[in-house]
Amino acid sequence: MTSPLEQKKIRITGPSVVTANRTWDGAVIYRTAQQGWSIDLSDAAIVRNSDDARALLAESVADDVGAIGAYIAPVEITDGGKIEPGNLREQIRSEGTTIGIPVPA
């Protein structure tokens, strides 16, 4: 995983969000425009240039109690304005495993 510090050097190339895991239960969360977190990608604040991305990340990392491992992740915005994960890893984080998890026999 890329640490926030290393990401300082990274320039984003498309729409991005900040994501992390929620401290108390580990759930995948996204930084919102209201300086909070949501488990729903559609609530995420979208950043489109590197300065905004860095600022959103800095603000997110500052919430060490609420979230762990915050980083910038790519998203795609559909024509209808829907936010979708930008790669398979983020798709799996957002939508769950691609395998059926075992159900009690």
Next chain:
Amino acid sequence: MYAYDELDRTLVNERVSEFRDQVKRRLSGELTEDEFKILRLQNGVYLQLHAYMFRVAIPYGALSSKQLRALARVARRYDRGYGHFTTRQNIQFNWIKLAELPDALEDLAEVGIHAMQTSGNNMRNVTSDQWAGVAPGEIEDPRIWSEILRQHTTLHPEFSFLPRKFKIAITASEHDRAAIKIHDIGLKLIKNADGETGFEVLVGGGLGRTPFIAKTIKPFVHGRDLLSYVEAILRVYNQYGRRDNIYKARIKILVHELGIEKFAKEVEEEWQLLRDSALTLDPAVVEDIRSRFSYPAYEKLPHMPDELKRAAHDPLFERWRRNSAFPHKVQGYSIVTISLKPVGAPPGDATADQMDALADLADRYSFGEIRVGHEQNLALPHVAKRDLPALWKALDRIGLATPNVNLVSDIIACPGLDYCSLANARSIPIAQELTRRFANHDTANLIGRLHINISGCINACGHHHVGHIGILGVEKNGEEFYQITIGGRADENAQMGTLIGPAVPYAEVADVIEDIVEAYLALRDSEGELFVDTVKRLGVEPFKERVYATR
């Protein structure tokens, strides 16, 4: 089974309350993640993609039915109703909440299990042969020595901040089921000319980015010197092992860079200072530990009971028995391997209900004992042969009678990109697809012993280097690709597989594996020639040709 003493119980309980306090302070913000991370890792808690992951140690793979029920309870109460058995005799829970972890640990502590040293740069869970104590021809029960090492290394300050993780495996059989040659230290229990117990000591094995097969550092170390010798190795490692570069920090790199002779010389010098110290094992201590292992009161039973003769007429039973029941050191008994690889399911997963049901079956048919092997299967170590038909029916009812042990669908796979934050690519769906392709038992049986191992990245948790066929997930321009190796093995003749050519995309992996298997069937010189032996005889070329000629 081994009976823990008061000291162990106190230690485990203290650890739980300590961790409860740490979690509380983390959740209140008193501890930052940076401060907390090392503490959670010391208690087996990782962060994966979807949640925290909780890794619990199953020392030398031995579980009582009571302990298995406790694991089932944790799966049900704190997770999503299942657990994942790993290649290192651990179980992992994938959806655990940090806030509930202290409770889960407390439930486990009640039955003497814990998560200490299941992560971090310390001495990890000592692993052993899952058939320890029951395998025919075994020289001596290796669990006694595993337990001695476990006690000595648990929370030992000198071994708690090593340059990197450190793994020891022990076997006492000619056939190595513990994969000792891919461990930091591999111990092979042997007897010297005077009939005294000792160990051939191997060092510097490992997989990951830079794989090495362990080399013999000393052909015989007397049992009484086991701790001093292991400690001498660790001291040399602690002194010279690289802490500046995580990729060069494992002992295998040190052994490789110094050369085994130089390394052995350093260890020998260190050992001379230690060998007659307090580390020398008093025979009384060894006996005390030995006496804490209880063995079942086996009955005198016929080699071929009537129940078995009758059941042999049922081809489905017979198919399962031939595949899953193995010779036991005591006449009239079998070791039964329970496949956790049903067609289409994630390798190594078991539901809480299956764990509970298996615990009941262990009570009824295996003196309350269950074992966990590195192939991600379970075993019932002491089943009377007359009970095999009844056991088979009961296992079948809970989906645990897949007759594919050691066959092509008995796949080892790491969690991969579905769970793991380090992954490049998915492992489990590849395994699932392969089990479907090879679901036909007659075909699988015709193919014979064939181990497919899959890892989602170069860390090699799925042992891909040593699979007869190894599949390694890599990433190319954001897409999942897989490198395929063949000819690896993890037993006493351990070796790394050879890459057959360029990586193939996700959608083609199963086809490629089918091609390789078909090529083998056409090329083998007899039905008895195993896949790995054909690869050894012919090299990778004919397989490579078959796979890439049309691609």
